[in-house]
Amino acid sequence: MAGSNPNAKPMNLTLNVWRQPNRQAQGKIVEYHVKDISPDMSFLEMLDVLNEDLLHAGQDPVAFDHDCREGICGSCDLFINGRSHGPEKGTTTCQLHMRKFSDGDTITIEPWRATAFPVNKDLSVDRSAFDRIIQAGGYVSVNTGGAPDGNEIPIPKDISDRAFEAATCIGCGACVAACKNASAMLFVSAKVSQLALLPQGQVERKTRVENMVAQMDKEGFGACTNIGSCAAECPVGISLENIAILNREFLAAKAASNNLA
């Protein structure tokens, strides 16, 4: 199987893959061998080859999460050789290519680990805890009615750029997976600061941060100790500055909101 690059030599790899039949069962690492892997394949395409082999051998294929395979949906979530989304910086697993590995390599592939992210099966992880945090406040309520004119609300370029930087978070959970404390604060802070920066987010500003942090704690995520693994592993480069903004927003909301409960 040659790729589009005529000089690309196919690779043979050993894979140590986490296999776990269901949420309750004990899992374990199982060793597989894949042959003739093109360096131009993505990591997920390499796993597709493994699964084809397993199906042909009459075995259960490896379950893993994926959707767009373009690096924008945040579905893929593998912990590869001890790193979230593997060794390449600023890259999701689907955009990680096999040219980053060498012929004969052994690759260890594990699911995200966190109490709040239970393993569904093999490498597939339940990240609905993130959805519930968003439902707790990660939105802007809008009244229905006539569509507002574009540019009706003026936003300085500098502010919109910063809000957009925070908005690039795809919610993949690499931050939680990499964090020693399984903290979700980089994710939550990206959502909180994005909306806190924009005028549309002002109405629910205080209740949003209070409710999202409460939900984050309820889901069982840890507390940030400013280690910085999350930002280093984030495929879209969300910065630690957002966590400082989250802390400020939280303190300000707790001091000034009308919520006495």
Place this chain on the structure above:
Amino acid sequence: MSWITKTLTSSIGRKIIMAATGLFLCTFLVVHLIGNLQLFKHDGGAAFNTYSHFMGTNPIIRTIEWGLVLGFGFHIYEAFALTRRNKAARGAQGYVSNHSEQNSEWTSRNMGILGTIILIFLLVHLYNFFWRARFAGDLPRMGGDNLETRDYDNLYMAVVSSFHHLWYVLLYVAAQISLGYHLWHGFRSGFQTLGLNHRKYTPLIKSVGYIFAVVVSAGFAAMPLYFYLFTNDQGELAANVPTFIHTVASAF
């Protein structure tokens, strides 16, 4: 629970207590270090003993001391509370392969271990100097002709004799190395947790933190090393130390 307890027991609330007490303890380190520099004064401990008598008896200092007790207490308590929460969050099943050294600093990931070493040191340190001076009352007196200072505790001699035990010197130096690494992460981390992150000031805070960590830990570690290596059991410079140490010590 009221909104206050809810705030202070939330993940961010606990972090904020951690950061605020940590930075408060940094101010204590500055005062403690500057005061202790008088150990190097070449006067047989007169200045140091007068200073420690003042610190032990002045009502304002004694009041602030309670703040220090609370600062240490909350810093240690929150460390245990947060570590428990974070270990539970990480879960029982760990990674088979985890290369966190590729995405973060060792000190940042091991604040608990460093803090525990400092805590063990702190207990020994408090027993040996603070307990004996304040409660046990078994320290020798200064003596001498000065009527005002003759009944002061001679804490200086207690320090000098302690720093002639090798195990004690080793414990102190190990604790100061731990403290240095603890501050290396802790100083900048405290500001970040309090929400003080700004592109203008954060680089400055980081640099100041690194310098602070090195200066404070090296300053404290210099004391046991100085007495162990260069002085006799009366705190006087030994005859065989290099002349430049003599010159520096005599300059005080």
